[in-house]
Amino acid sequence: MKQGRTAPDGSYPTRRATIREVAETAGVSRSTASRALTGNGYVAPPVRDRVREVARGLGYVPDATARHLRQQASRSIGVLVSDLSNPFYAGLAAGISQQARRRQYTMMLADDGGSPTVEAEAAEAFVALRVAGVIVTPVSAEIGSYLARQRIPVVEVDRQFSAGACDAVVVDNANAARTVTRQLLDLGHRRIALVIDEMHWTTGRDRLAGYRTAFADAGVPLDESLVVTAGWDVDAARIEAHKLLSRSEPPTAVFAANNVLAEAVWRAAAELDLTIPGQLSLVSFDDVAWMSLVRPGVTAVAQDPVALGEAAISQLLDRIQAPLAPVRTVLLSATVASRGSTAPPATNRR
Amino acid sequence: MKQGRTAPDGSYPTRRATIREVAETAGVSRSTASRALTGNGYVAPPVRDRVREVARGLGYVPDATARHLRQQASRSIGVLVSDLSNPFYAGLAAGISQQARRRQYTMMLADDGGSPTVEAEAAEAFVALRVAGVIVTPVSAEIGSYLARQRIPVVEVDRQFSAGACDAVVVDNANAARTVTRQLLDLGHRRIALVIDEMHWTTGRDRLAGYRTAFADAGVPLDESLVVTAGWDVDAARIEAHKLLSRSEPPTAVFAANNVLAEAVWRAAAELDLTIPGQLSLVSFDDVAWMSLVRPGVTAVAQDPVALGEAAISQLLDRIQAPLAPVRTVLLSATVASRGSTAPPATNRR
DNA sequence: CTGAAAGCGCTTACAG
DNA sequence: CTGAAAGCGCTTACAG
Numbered sequence: 001m002k003q004g005r006t007a008p009d010g011s012y013p014t015r016r017a018t019i020r021e022v023a024e025t026a027g028v029s030r031s032t033a034s035r036a037l038t039g040n041g042y043v044a045p046p047v048r049d050r051v052r053e054v055a056r057g058l059g060y061v062p063d064a065t066a067r068h069l070r071q072q073a074s075r076s077i078g079v080l081v082s083d084l085s086n087p088f089y090a091g092l093a094a095g096i097s098q099q100a101r102r103r104q105y106t107m108m109l110a111d112d113g114g115s116p117t118v119e120a121e122a123a124e125a126f127v128a129l130r131v132a133g134v135i136v137t138p139v140s141a142e143i144g145s146y147l148a149r150q151r152i153p154v155v156e157v158d159r160q161f162s163a164g165a166c167d168a169v170v171v172d173n174a175n176a177a178r179t180v181t182r183q184l185l186d187l188g189h190r191r192i193a194l195v196i197d198e199m200h201w202t203t204g205r206d207r208l209a210g211y212r213t214a215f216a217d218a219g220v221p222l223d224e225s226l227v228v229t230a231g232w233d234v235d236a237a238r239i240e241a242h243k244l245l246s247r248s249e250p251p252t253a254v255f256a257a258n259n260v261l262a263e264a265v266w267r268a269a270a271e272l273d274l275t276i277p278g279q280l281s282l283v284s285f286d287d288v289a290w291m292s293l294v295r296p297g298v299t300a301v302a303q304d305p306v307a308l309g310e311a312a313i314s315q316l317l318d319r320i321q322a323p324l325a326p327v328r329t330v331l332l333s334a335t336v337a338s339r340g341s342t343a344p345p346a347t348n349r350r
Numbered sequence: 351m352k353q354g355r356t357a358p359d360g361s362y363p364t365r366r367a368t369i370r371e372v373a374e375t376a377g378v379s380r381s382t383a384s385r386a387l388t389g390n391g392y393v394a395p396p397v398r399d400r401v402r403e404v405a406r407g408l409g410y411v412p413d414a415t416a417r418h419l420r421q422q423a424s425r426s427i428g429v430l431v432s433d434l435s436n437p438f439y440a441g442l443a444a445g446i447s448q449q450a451r452r453r454q455y456t457m458m459l460a461d462d463g464g465s466p467t468v469e470a471e472a473a474e475a476f477v478a479l480r481v482a483g484v485i486v487t488p489v490s491a492e493i494g495s496y497l498a499r500q501r502i503p504v505v506e507v508d509r510q511f512s513a514g515a516c517d518a519v520v521v522d523n524a525n526a527a528r529t530v531t532r533q534l535l536d537l538g539h540r541r542i543a544l545v546i547d548e549m550h551w552t553t554g555r556d557r558l559a560g561y562r563t564a565f566a567d568a569g570v571p572l573d574e575s576l577v578v579t580a581g582w583d584v585d586a587a588r589i590e591a592h593k594l595l596s597r598s599e600p601p602t603a604v605f606a607a608n609n610v611l612a613e614a615v616w617r618a619a620a621e622l623d624l625t626i627p628g629q630l631s632l633v634s635f636d637d638v639a640w641m642s643l644v645r646p647g648v649t650a651v652a653q654d655p656v657a658l659g660e661a662a663i664s665q666l667l668d669r670i671q672a673p674l675a676p677v678r679t680v681l682l683s684a685t686v687a688s689r690g691s692t693a694p695p696a697t698n699r700r
Numbered sequence: 701c702t703g704a705a706a707g708c709g710c711t712t713a714c715a716g
Numbered sequence: 717c718t719g720a721a722a723g724c725g726c727t728t729a730c731a732g
Contacts, residue, residue: 016477018726019725030725030727063725064475069415069725097459108426109459150366293617381721419724
């Protein structure tokens with residue numbers, strides 16, 4: 001933070017200093033001032049020091065937009081997530097933000113609330129701002145191809161809509177889902193419900209696939225009625241979960257495909273006075289703070305959104321460096337945080 | 351999202367279209383193209399339509415940085431918060447982001463992790479980008495004066511460091527703290543600890559003041575050893591809380607000054623097998639998701655960070671419109687979400 | 701070692 | 717009704 005000018009009467013200057021003002025005050029040309037300030041090109045050391053001194057005295061901060069316009073290269077990246085209020089996306093943004101700062105990039109952030117229309121608008125805003133690249137948790141396939149067409153590097157994170165066409169950083173959803181489902185099967189559960197939001201995106205598709213694979217591996221037939229689509233919203237999902245748990249033949253365990261759905265199931269179980277894990281076992285995909293605060297703790301696939309964000313920005317900056325390098329999909333494995341929310345099914349207990 | 355050009359071989363153009371290209375393709379001057387596209391100034395309707403058609407066909411997206419450079423006005427705002435991983439700040443960012451989009455502003459977001467150095471760097475980055483204004487949860491008094499000196503409108507949110515010198519949107523911390531403390535006193539508690547992170551910022555200062563006022567109002571003497579400074583980090587705070595609750599003369603109730611501290615106290619109580627509210631009553635300042643998920647739910651002052659963010663951006667845009675209007679501090683009141691974590695102290699029970 | 705000139709992509713008085 | 721010119725704040729070959 002540089003010192004600004006203060007007039008003798010204590011008032012502030014009306015306009016921000018420009019390089020022209022710095023140059024005039026230092027008695028050099030704008031070219032020389034620019035070279036002195038950026039460090040590009042030669043300037044006699046005493047002149048350089050004088051120019052820098054003057055700039056500091058004037059509180060001069062170079063106009064990054066003008067610089068970028070001239071250089072045709074920006075130091076901003078665009079980040080587009082689905083819901084900042086969800087700790088998963090917030091963590092992702094936190095990881096990206098931290099790395100961006102470390103690498104001297106600035107972050108434009110937008111939240112599309114899951115809407116493809118808003119996503120498209122945000123993408124256009126990023127193009128207008130000529131960001132160096134975009135990181136997105138996509139809600140449509142269009143955003144990837146649109147940005148590619150506009151020659152803006154993109155990395156899809158969490159979900160992948162343009163596999164092979166653009167870089168991506170995703171979690172190994174299938175394996176993680178399979179692992180936790182198997183743990184439930186191993187405990188003796190047979191009626192394991194999958195509560196999910198949608199099954200077309202890679203996250204939903206792969207979590208569903210992992211769940212199915214675990215059943216297949218164990219040679220256990222799967223009751224398709226136990227795969228329930230519960231929507232996006234906690235309240236709507238809570239109602240669906242309530243119905244599910246009130247069935248005449250209810251599941252003995254639930255695998256919630258994300259943290260919002262896990263919350264919905266948790267609330268529905270409380271409404272029905274179902275004890276966990278006594279009457280119901282619960283596992284979640286995506287480990288968020290409350291899961292280790294409640295009793296019993298909720299066993300969950302821990303994705304580390306911060307690491308996901310960091311990997312995404314690394315990937316993006318690599319892509320900016322090497323636009324023609326082969327497209328890459330980075331697969332991050334996830335761990336399972338085992339807590340107290342699972343136990344053998346009640347019917348198996350003596 | 352506009353259609354881009356696709357060459358006959360399916361490849362994309364190498365460079366992004368500029369207004370010059372649009373103008374040439376449409377057979378008009380750049381001035382006319384600009385007028386047609388922006389809607390400023392007159393253009394014969396058929397010409398206007400043709401230009402717009404051409405622009406769409408070329409996938410033309412005007413360069414916002416060039417436009418802003420020319421107009422000396424930007425449509426971006428800078429937002430600087432302390433910790434995106436904390437749901438309070440994430441909610442704040444979500445509220446701001448949503449309103450920004452609605453008003454056709456774009457948001458630059460940075461996270462200073464509570465460091466004044468990082469805060470200063472971020473402020474300078476915002477100045478470099480010539481944002482139209484900044485919203486900040488300040489960690490020092492310098493950021494407000496620095497940005498003011500740079501002629502950039504600022505609104506402080508949540509905390510206030512430059513009262514009177516710049517706009518602010520804050521919660522009525524003193525009243526809310528007083529209310530919850532009084533509730534505890536009314537239940538019969540006398541040994542009510544305040545677990546707090548710091549007491550110099552307005553948030554800490556006013557929450558402490560409200561707590562003291564409630565004691566004074568009730569004519570109950572305050573044991574100063576019950577005001578404990580527990581630091582920023584959940585783990586460090588958990589250790590402090592553990593010590594507090596293990597004292598020979600422990601408190602019968604704890605007022606945690608924010609959500610992180612409430613989490614620390616909650617964990618410490620669990621470690622010590624203290625039942626809530628049987629052996630310990632707990633109230634929190636700042637209501638976050640887990641507090642309604644645990645059993646019993648945690649009684650908390652609910653701040654509505656999204657509303658706080660929305661108020662902040664309103665205030666900022668007003669300020670941008672009227673730079674010389676009197677400085678304003680908006681005080682938002684908070685409600686108390688009463689849940690099951692409080693009860694009369696054990697010693698009062700029969 | 702330094703400065704004049706050109707130009708990044710826009711918009712906007714101004715002249716006709 | 718439209719276009720030529722200037723200029724926003726920078727940087728960078730290039731000439732000297």
